[in-house]
Amino acid sequence: xxxxxxxxxxxxxxxxxxxxxxxxxxxxxxxxxxxxxxxxxxxxxxxxxxxxxxxxxxxxxxxxxxxxxxxxxxxxxxxxxxxxxxxxxxxxxxxxxxxxxxxxxxxxxxxxxxxxxxxxxxxxxxxxxxxxxxxxxxxxxxxxxxxxxxxxxxxxxxxxxxxxxxxxxxxxxxxxxxxxxxxxxxxxxxxxxxxxxxxxxxxxxxxxxxxxxxxxxxxxxxxxxxxxxxxxxxxxxxxxxxxxxxxxxxxxxxxxxxxxxxxxxxxxxxxxxxxxxxxxxxxxxxxxxxxxxxxxxxxxxxxxxxxxxxxxxxxxxxxxxxxxxxxxxxxxxxxxxxxxxxxxxxxxxxxxxxxxxxxxxxxxxxxxxxxxxxxxx
Numbered sequence: 001x002x003x004x005x006x007x008x009x010x011x012x013x014x015x016x017x018x019x020x021x022x023x024x025x026x027x028x029x030x031x032x033x034x035x036x037x038x039x040x041x042x043x044x045x046x047x048x049x050x051x052x053x054x055x056x057x058x059x060x061x062x063x064x065x066x067x068x069x070x071x072x073x074x075x076x077x078x079x080x081x082x083x084x085x086x087x088x089x090x091x092x093x094x095x096x097x098x099x100x101x102x103x104x105x106x107x108x109x110x111x112x113x114x115x116x117x118x119x120x121x122x123x124x125x126x127x128x129x130x131x132x133x134x135x136x137x138x139x140x141x142x143x144x145x146x147x148x149x150x151x152x153x154x155x156x157x158x159x160x161x162x163x164x165x166x167x168x169x170x171x172x173x174x175x176x177x178x179x180x181x182x183x184x185x186x187x188x189x190x191x192x193x194x195x196x197x198x199x200x201x202x203x204x205x206x207x208x209x210x211x212x213x214x215x216x217x218x219x220x221x222x223x224x225x226x227x228x229x230x231x232x233x234x235x236x237x238x239x240x241x242x243x244x245x246x247x248x249x250x251x252x253x254x255x256x257x258x259x260x261x262x263x264x265x266x267x268x269x270x271x272x273x274x275x276x277x278x279x280x281x282x283x284x285x286x287x288x289x290x291x292x293x294x295x296x297x298x299x300x301x302x303x304x305x306x307x308x309x310x311x312x313x314x315x316x317x318x319x320x321x322x323x324x325x326x327x328x329x330x331x332x333x334x335x336x337x338x339x340x341x342x343x344x345x346x347x348x349x350x351x352x353x354x355x356x357x358x359x360x361x362x363x364x365x366x367x368x369x370x371x372x373x374x375x376x377x
Contacts, residue, residue, distance in 0.1 A: 005158045006224035007375070009084035009216035010319040013076050013174075014306055015052050015209070018060055019083070024323050027305055027331050028351060034195040034207045034307050043182050048195050050209030050307035051177050052076070070129065071106050071120070073212075077130050077172045080214035085134055088216050088223075090168050097166040098136045100127040101143040101153035101173035103311035103365075107180045130172065138166075144311065146365030147274070148233065149173060150213065151314025154373055155231040157217040167219050173315035174212030181208060181310065188241060190278055196308075198275035198301035198333055199282050199347050201340030206276050209307025213316040226322050226359075230261030230374035238368045242280055247288025249370035250362060254292055257360070257372040265293045268374075269356040270330060272321040274363045275301020276308050277335070281364060286341035294360075300348040304334025314363040314371065325356045325377050 011019060015033030016026035033050035037043075054072065061075040064082055077100070090096055102123065109121040119125055127140035143153040150173035157169035175181070185191050185206060196207040217228070234256070236249030243249070258265060271294065273285055289295055302317050309316055324330060330348045339347065357377050364370045 003162050003164065003219050004221065005161050005228045006218055006221055007215050007226050007228060007322060008218050008220060008223045009088050010225060010322060011080050011084050012211060012213040012316050012319050013052070013080045014211040014316065015050050016305065018079065020319060020323060023320065027320070030334070032195060032305050032334060033209060042177065042179050043186070047182065048192065048207045049177050050207065052210060071109065073106055073174055073176050074126065074129055076176070076212040077174045078133050080174065080212040081134065081170060081172050084214055084216050085170060092134060092136050094137055095167040096136070097138050097141060097160055097169040098131050099141045099143055099153045099157055099169060099171045100130060101149040101171060101311055101315065102126070103144060103146060103149055103175050104178065104181060108176070108178045145369050146367050147310055148314055148363040148365045148369045148371040149311035150316065151318060151361055151363045151373055152233055152371045153315065154217065154228065154318060155233060155371060158228050158231055161217065161219050169217045170214065171217060171315065172212060172214040173312045175310035175312050176210040177208050192277060195335055196277035196303050197335040197337065198277040198303050199339065199341055199345065200336050201338040203277040203279070203282065203340055205278050207303070207307040209309040211306060211309040211312040211316050213312055213319050215315065215319065226325060227376045228373060229376045230257040231372065232256030232260070233369065233371040236368040236370065241366050243284040243364055243368065245284065247284045247291060249368055250285065250288040250364055250372070251291050253370045253372040254288070254360065254362065257374045261374040263358060267358045268294060268297050268360050269354065269358055270324060271297050271299040271360045271362065272317050273299050273301050275303050275333065277303060283341050284364070286343040286345050289345055290343040295344055296346050298330050298346050298348050298354065300331060300333035314361065318361050321359055321361055322375070325359050328353055328355055330354045
């Protein structure tokens with residue numbers, strides 16, 4: 001019999017708060033982390049992004065460590081993980097794995113032209129530093145697959161538990177707003193001049209953001225917040241930065257996840273989508289969801305609250321989605337006004353009460369990657 005898999009602990013570090021409760025309170029109030037920034041070290045012109053203040057990161061980190069050898073991203077990741085490792089009381093032995101998920105990791109280290117900086121930009125070095133802070137006994141595992149990284153790490157953890165390699169897996173996902181990332185999206189002309197508007201007619205692109213999120217995934221139902229019942233990740237092999245126009249990869253990912261979960265399409269009560277507010281991503285998602293018959297299911301994008309947090313987004317949005325399920329509440333898709341995709345979808349325009357039994361989390365990213373995970377109350 002295949003083992004059942006659960007998410008038992010969750011946490012997040014974002015511009016809206018340094019724990020899950022404060023993030024939910026901010027979302028309910030309608031607060032957004034996206035603000036206008038003027039920082040020539042990041043970009044020569046003013047830009048909208050969702051950025052955590054250095055003072056908040058440093059003062060929070062000082063409460064758990066006096067060491068000054070950690071990068072800004074490492075501090076954010078450690079801050080996300082520390083409370084859930086402590087609260088779980090789980091021994092970090094050979095049956096407890098650690099997955100670090102990121103898109104760009106410590107890419108800011110490359111600003112300094114030294115061998116040490118070059119070395120610290122490697123993702124395995126980042127993972128080892130975070131793992132060593134807590135004293136994990138197992139070799140850290142890195143999941144880095146563009147913008148699906150955070151949710152793909154949940155799939156990887158699920159399979160590792162089902163295969164009985166591990167009983168518990170701690171997952172942290174994170175990325176920061178950097179000159180590298182800003183200049184990259186700007187060169188695609190994909191950045192919005194105003195806070196992003198997912199699925200809207202007048203959307204003009206992404207707002208970037210930064211965050212870290214952490215979860216404990218285990219085979220233990222006793223302390224479970226939610227059950228992970230199906231997952232799939234399919235690459236559409238369409239283009240380095242453009243998704244399949246027919247949504248093929250996302251369509252197949254969701255189809256496979258439903259098959260593994262052994263549920264019909266009409267059982268899905270809520271979709272937490274990728275919703276980057278770029279013309280191609282939102283259109284592709286609407287097409288894929290219509291092909292599956294999911295067009296009437298309530299859907300939101302949390303990018304209007306957090307911006308696109310790259311490798312963190314899939315895990316952060318799963319953490320918030322779990323709260324939606326357990327608090328019987330659908331959160332608005334902030335920034336949405338008038339439908340701007342060719343196929344109709346049921347975008348959540350205002351916070352509303354709802355009973356959610358089955359929840360679908362999707363993500364798509366550069367290189368044609370797509371991931372879908374189905375979770376059950």
